[in-house]
Amino acid sequence: MIQKLEAAERAEALAKLEGWSSVEGRDAITKVFKFGDFQEAFAFMTRSALLAERMNHHPEWSNVYGTVTVTLATHVVDGVTAFDIRLAEGMNRFAG
Amino acid sequence: MIQKLEAAERAEALAKLEGWSSVEGRDAITKVFKFGDFQEAFAFMTRSALLAERMNHHPEWSNVYGTVTVTLATHVVDGVTAFDIRLAEGMNRFAG
Numbered sequence: 001m002i003q004k005l006e007a008a009e010r011a012e013a014l015a016k017l018e019g020w021s022s023v024e025g026r027d028a029i030t031k032v033f034k035f036g037d038f039q040e041a042f043a044f045m046t047r048s049a050l051l052a053e054r055m056n057h058h059p060e061w062s063n064v065y066g067t068v069t070v071t072l073a074t075h076v077v078d079g080v081t082a083f084d085i086r087l088a089e090g091m092n093r094f095a096g
Numbered sequence: 097m098i099q100k101l102e103a104a105e106r107a108e109a110l111a112k113l114e115g116w117s118s119v120e121g122r123d124a125i126t127k128v129f130k131f132g133d134f135q136e137a138f139a140f141m142t143r144s145a146l147l148a149e150r151m152n153h154h155p156e157w158s159n160v161y162g163t164v165t166v167t168l169a170t171h172v173v174d175g176v177t178a179f180d181i182r183l184a185e186g187m188n189r190f191a192g
Contacts, residue, residue, distance in 0.1 A: 042149075045141075049134075052134065053134060053135060058134045058160075058161055060159070061158065062156070062157065062159075063155075063158075064154075065154055
C-alpha cells in the first residue's frame with residue numbers, strides 16, 4: 001500500500017525537484033511550466049500523459065497556450081507519495 | 097479582421113452547441129466534457145489540440161482524470177468569434 005511521504009522525506013524530495021512547491025492548504029505539489037507556444041506545451045503534455053498512463057498515476061493540469069500548470073497528489077491517501085515525486089521528475093526531464 | 101459575434105448570432109450559435117454555455121463575467125464559452133478515464137480524456141484532448149493547431153486558435157482547458165473543462169474565447173477581440181464556435185463544434189464531434 002502506497003503511503004504519504006513523511007515530512008523529512010517530502011522536504012528532501014521537493015528540494016531536489018526544480019520549480020515544484022507545496023500547494024497552500026492541501027497536501028499536493030505544483031509547478032507552472034512555460035513553453036514558447038501551444039505546440040511545445042502540448043508535446044510536453046503528451047509525453048507526460050504517456051508516463052502518467054504507464055504509471056497509472058495522473059496529473060491535475062491546465063493549459064493556456066504555452067503555459068501548463070500541474071498539480072500532483074495521490075488521491076487514495078490524500079497526500080504526496082513517491083508516485084508524485086516520480087511523475088514530477090519525469091515532467092521536469094521532458095520540459096528539458 | 098475577425099470580429100466578435102453579435103448578440104443574436106452568438107445566442108443562435110450557442111443554442112446549437114450541445115452542452116456549451118456562457119462564462120459568468122467574461123465574454124467566453126465553456127463546457128465540461130466527461131469521459132470514462134484518463135486515456136479517453138487525453139485522446140479527446142489530442143484530437144482537439146490538432147484541430148486547434150490547424151486553426152491556430154487554442155483552448156484554455158484543464159484535465160483531471162476523465163474530466164476536461166474547456167473555455168473558449170478569442171483573445172485579440174476579448175470575446176466570442178466564429179473561431180470559437182468552430183472549435184467548439186469540432187470538440188463536440190470528437191467527444192462523440
